[in-house]
Amino acid sequence: MLRSATFAAIRKAKPAVGFKSAMLQASRGMASSETATIETATIELGPRAFEGYNIETPSTQGYNIETPSTQVTMSKADLLAIYRQMQTVRRLEMAADSSYKHKLVRGFCHLCTGQEAVPVGVESALTKDDAIITAYRCHGFTHERGASAFGILGELMGRKDGVSKGKGGSMHMYAPNFYGGNGIVGAQVPLGTGVAFAQKYRGEQACTVALYGDGAANQGQVFESYNMAKLWDLPVLFVCENNKYGMGTAAGRAAANTDYYTRGQYIPGIRVNGMDVLAVRQAIAYARKYAISGEGPLVLEMNTYRYGGHSMSDPGTTYRTREEIQHMRSTSDPITGFKHRLVDSEVATEDELKAIDKEAKRFIDAELAKAKAVPEPDARELWDDVYIRGTEVPYLRGRVPEETHYY
8 A cells, every 4th residue: 555654864963964074985087096085074954855655665565665865975076066056057047037138038938046956956966878858947957967058048049059059949958968948848758758768778777857847747648658667667757846836826726636756656756855955966866776776767756946937928926925935035045055054064164155156157147248249040040950961851831932941
């Protein structure tokens, strides 16, 4: 019989425990006999980091999975890199917001301001051989997968050096092993399942993270993907970014069951504090190990929150109060919370983190200035890249017969 279980903390402790220097064997660029002094911190996530579904073994057909540890031990360099990445993604989205308001960005534009812990935490737990596919709130994931801020901002403004040559815009961005950026609600979930099938077929030690929002969670194609993934035990992590609102509709008004991590039924699930970057990282690392070991898929729910509207055209205050937004900013901000954790555990000082904040702002400001200076693509390039070169159809129709293009 399926049941829910709250993951117990390994031990009761302060949210962040001490910072120390340890002699660790370096795994990169050093002979096996060499050692290096690496400063590490052990941080306790607390009992609310995770909640599991069908994780323990309540019957003979249970899933006998150990719960993710609530202790995280990382080097100071890695912890500061995570902080830097979250600040960079925040600044990137702020630049996109400003550019949209100055009419440099046209069309749809969906920002992840407030949700930075998810793309940064996910990426920090993966290898570059793993794949990610997501919906249209994709700027943070695109950057984390290796696309430059210059290329992302250029793409938003329709410039020829954008990551999609200025033709994709906000919702269609790509990077190595990053399959978008998809504009059709929920369509990326079966596509991600297909990528995971390819990984298993080729015998790769890799997984696919297929992300979708709470608004897409009721789609039939999501459940079809669950079924196929479990039938073949594909290495796919279905990750629901639950930011509480599907466009302007509260999750509880659209879904009979808002415990999205239980929706897989026959697939185990984990609910994660999506405003805690280390909890996200720990959950994805655990889920990845599970998936590539041959156990099959997992469903993860990242509880998070967007500060802005669904898109730039949505003020975001007609279906929720300004007080609610301010409360989330002041009590649950992923960057502020991580900053306090780093300072409290003596990983970094306030001054060190302020220097990173300023560095991220300078970097994004410079990338934005460079992107603005790039021209739009030539109109003749409109017909390029519709088909792989050499496989084109004889012609493509325009709006009227006179605009028909012949290859």
